[in-house]
Amino acid sequence: MRLALLEVADLVVHYGKALALDGVSLSVAAGELVAVLGPNGAGKSTLLKAISRAVPSAGHIVFDGRPLDDMAPHLVVAAGICHCPEGRHLFAELTVRKNLELGAYLRRDKAAIARDLEHVHALFPVLRARGAQQAATLSGGEQQMVAIGRALMGRPKLLLLDEPSVGIAHRLKIAIFAAIRQIREAGTAILLVEQDARSALGVASRAYLLEHGQIVREGLSEAFIRDDRVRRVYLGV
Numbered sequence: 085m086r087l088a089l090l091e092v093a094d095l096v097v098h099y100g101k102a103l104a105l106d107g108v109s110l111s112v113a114a115g116e117l118v119a120v121l122g123p124n125g126a127g128k129s130t131l132l133k134a135i136s137r138a139v140p141s142a143g144h145i146v147f148d149g150r151p152l153d154d155m156a157p158h159l160v161v162a163a164g165i166c167h168c169p170e171g172r173h174l175f176a177e178l179t180v181r182k183n184l185e186l187g188a189y190l191r192r193d194k195a196a197i198a199r200d201l202e203h204v205h206a207l208f209p210v211l212r213a214r215g216a217q218q219a220a221t222l223s224g225g226e227q228q229m230v231a232i233g234r235a236l237m238g239r240p241k242l243l244l245l246d247e248p249s250v251g252i253a254h255r256l257k258i259a260i261f262a263a264i265r266q267i268r269e270a271g272t273a274i275l276l277v278e279q280d281a282r283s284a285l286g287v288a289s290r291a292y293l294l295e296h297g298q299i300v301r302e303g304l305s306e307a308f309i310r311d312d313r314v315r316r317v318y319l320g321v
């Protein structure tokens with residue numbers, strides 16, 4: 085058993101009086117790709133926001149041996165967690181290139197930053213071609229590539245990906261899942277939140293099912309694909 089890179093235990097998040105996460109526990113090992121599936125409103129985005137300390141929570145989050153509970157969000161990035169949020173949140177008026185460079189805002193290692201930009205361009209060649217274009221002028225799928233690329237420019241040990249395939253064309257979705265696979269193969273651990281269970285289980289080694297703020301199933305992706313309820317509700321077969 086490998087020591088977990090990320091260990092979340094009994095995580096509870098409230099929005100006012102509403103309970104969004106109700107005692108969530110999960111782990112991600114170094115270099116592992118883990119999926120979190122679940123319907124709209126289950127608490128998937130809240131889980132990623134709590135890990136990156138964008139929302140307050142009770143419970144325990146330990147990353148790389150350090151507790152994150154009281155850490156400021158920028159220190160979480162410095163510790164090695166980069167969050168690619170739902171809805172992308174690009175700087176619409178800035179160029180693609182500038183958006184990518186902003187992902188490295190905490191870094192001073194210029195040569196390594198240049199190498200990482202090369203790596204992002206190799207992963208998503210269209211971003212090199214469109215480097216001087218305003219981010220707002222890109223298609224939804226291309227903007228998602230910028231958002232993932234920007235998160236990679238922070239050199240994460242753990243990448244948090246929130247619904248990378250929502251609302252984008254099929255061809256670009258395939259390219260994005262191929263890139264997610266490559267990012268993992270290069271050694272970066274990924275916690276992937278997805279509505280498209282089939283695509284997520286195709287790249288993840290393990291998965292958790294989140295419903296109403298609680299983990300109701302967990303296991304290997306192969307077991308998820310065979311699970312009757314997962315098949316009926318989330319795979320539509």
Ligand SMILES: Nc1ncnc2c1ncn2[C@@H]1O[C@H](COP(=O)(O)OP(=O)(O)O)[C@@H](O)[C@H]1O
Binds near residue numbers: 099123127130
């Ligand atoms: N900022 C917020 N204020 C109040 N309620 C919120 C807020 N963000 C999310 N919620 C609620 O918390 C629950 C979980 O939301 P979310 O984490 O976005 O779910 P998911 O990403 O699985 O669709 C939902 O009931 C949602 O309406």
Ligand SMILES: [Mg+2]
Binds near residue numbers: 128130
């Ligand atoms: Mg969400």
